[in-house]
Amino acid sequence: xxxxxxxxxxxxxxxxxxxxxxxxxxxxxxxxxxxxxxxxxxxxxxxxxxxxxxxxxxxxxxxxxxxxxxxxxxxxxxxxxxxxxxxxx
Amino acid sequence: xxxxxxxxxxxxxxxxxxxxxxxxxxxxxxxxxxxxxxxxxxxxxxxxxxxxxxxxxxxxxxxxxxxxxxxxxxxxxxxxxxxxxxxxxxxxxxxxxxxxxxxxxxxxxxxxxxxxxxxxxxxxxxxxxxxxxxxxxxxxxxxxxxxxxxxxxxxxxxxxxxxxxxxxxxxxxxxxxxxxxxxxxxxxxxxxxxxxxxxxxxxxxxxxxxxxxxxxxxxxxxxxxxxxxxxxxxxxxxxxxxxxxxxxxxxxxxxxxxxxxxxxxxxxxxxxxxxxxxxxxxxxxxxxxxxxxxxxxxxxxxxxxxxxxxxxxxxxxxxxxxxxxxxxxx
Numbered sequence: 001x002x003x004x005x006x007x008x009x010x011x012x013x014x015x016x017x018x019x020x021x022x023x024x025x026x027x028x029x030x031x032x033x034x035x036x037x038x039x040x041x042x043x044x045x046x047x048x049x050x051x052x053x054x055x056x057x058x059x060x061x062x063x064x065x066x067x068x069x070x071x072x073x074x075x076x077x078x079x080x081x082x083x084x085x086x087x088x089x
Numbered sequence: 090x091x092x093x094x095x096x097x098x099x100x101x102x103x104x105x106x107x108x109x110x111x112x113x114x115x116x117x118x119x120x121x122x123x124x125x126x127x128x129x130x131x132x133x134x135x136x137x138x139x140x141x142x143x144x145x146x147x148x149x150x151x152x153x154x155x156x157x158x159x160x161x162x163x164x165x166x167x168x169x170x171x172x173x174x175x176x177x178x179x180x181x182x183x184x185x186x187x188x189x190x191x192x193x194x195x196x197x198x199x200x201x202x203x204x205x206x207x208x209x210x211x212x213x214x215x216x217x218x219x220x221x222x223x224x225x226x227x228x229x230x231x232x233x234x235x236x237x238x239x240x241x242x243x244x245x246x247x248x249x250x251x252x253x254x255x256x257x258x259x260x261x262x263x264x265x266x267x268x269x270x271x272x273x274x275x276x277x278x279x280x281x282x283x284x285x286x287x288x289x290x291x292x293x294x295x296x297x298x299x300x301x302x303x304x305x306x307x308x309x310x311x312x313x314x315x316x317x318x319x320x321x322x323x324x325x326x327x328x329x330x331x332x333x334x335x336x337x338x339x340x341x342x343x344x345x346x347x348x349x350x351x352x353x354x355x356x357x358x359x360x361x362x363x364x365x366x367x368x369x370x371x372x373x374x375x376x377x378x379x380x381x382x383x384x385x386x387x388x389x390x391x392x393x394x395x396x397x398x399x400x401x402x403x404x405x406x407x408x409x410x411x412x413x414x415x416x417x418x419x
Contacts, residue, residue: 015117034098057121057167058176 004045004074004085007038014068016055017047024048036070045074047083112160124169126160128236149234152299154359154366159235161362165354166241166347173244177251180340187336188258196333197263204331205263207392211321212338213260213272214282218313219253221289222246225305233298241351245306248348252341259337281387288384299359300373306352308377311411314345315404316385321392349411357415367416374412375419378405 006021008014010032018037022028028041039045052060062083074085104110108127109118134146144151149159156162168176191197197205226246230239260268276282288309295301318341327335335342360367382405389397412419 012120015119034096054165057165058172 001042002087003040003042004087005038005040006045006072006085007036007070009068009070010035010037017052020051020055021047024051043087045085049081121167121169125237125240129234147234151232152297153369154299156362160237162235162238162355162358164237164241165350168241168244184340187339191333191336192262200331200333204326204329208326208331208334209264209268210391211317211388212256213268214276216253216256217276218285218289219249219256221293222249222305225292225301229298229302248344255340281391284384285388288380303370303373304377307356307374309381311408312381312385312404316389318342320400325392353415356417360416371417371419374417378408
């Protein structure tokens, strides 16, 4: 099974986003590096708008992810409500 | 010369304040948590107030609601000073732009005179109701307990002051200063307004901050906002050709949608704490929402005449459904 990953800058804004990702993806593994957080997940990782909104208490546009995004790997499947990384195999 | 670069990860000795680590575990706290939790003065309150020696200066037992931890009543919007002011400043910009738009294009003059009259009659006296809501929420903030709960009430109080100001500006825009004087006269002497005025004045003297929360934020606002801003302004007036009025009250509609989530969450969390709490909230909600629906009836009639009863019945049903989601059956 291949791994998908996404990496964010570690700051005040990304903390609730990372919490939301870990809630939605129980199989994901979190690596905290200096100033960066990388999340690995086996073959599939989903980021949900609704979960992030619960964490931050306001409306959230998934495109705001890009502000603190460092890199990612996997096919991206993006809708208004979810941002999914996966491999087609 | 060769230089080797190493990354070195330095773990901070402390991730956050001790009281937050005790609550949320050893991880960095959010600004909301830092600005809200365990802020309430709770110990070493030296003197009992001379005006009521039976209570402490800050006393959780002023209300009949019992919470093991008042900080459980957290605000789902996570408002603290910074997020609150930023959000409202953005909304203020939008409201200013809407007022400018309506004013500069003379949209109010295009509204048929009888609709302008209805808008004035319904909206302008409500500025006194909003002022009552301001006073009441300031009271809850002063006598309630737990910063997560009370700070949101203070924000709510300021919001209501804003609502009162927007309503005054609507009055000034449509009918100049005479509209405000006429609104005050209607509030004091108009037969339609006396039941609502009595409601507001009765809430002004409630001593239990949580009952006041239910009477003001749950029952009265929970019926007044849908009836006035959704049914009368957004539906009735707009469909008749007075949609410019809806532009001027946009803040109230948006604000109600937003604050409803906070009100619901406070009620739900307090009710889930114990059956005694739930019974109390149920009694209060039933009592005050009944009074509110009676008080609002003549005001809805000002605009909707014969269909007022149907509309109120409909809104009462959806209010009950909303409360049922908060585990409150009325």
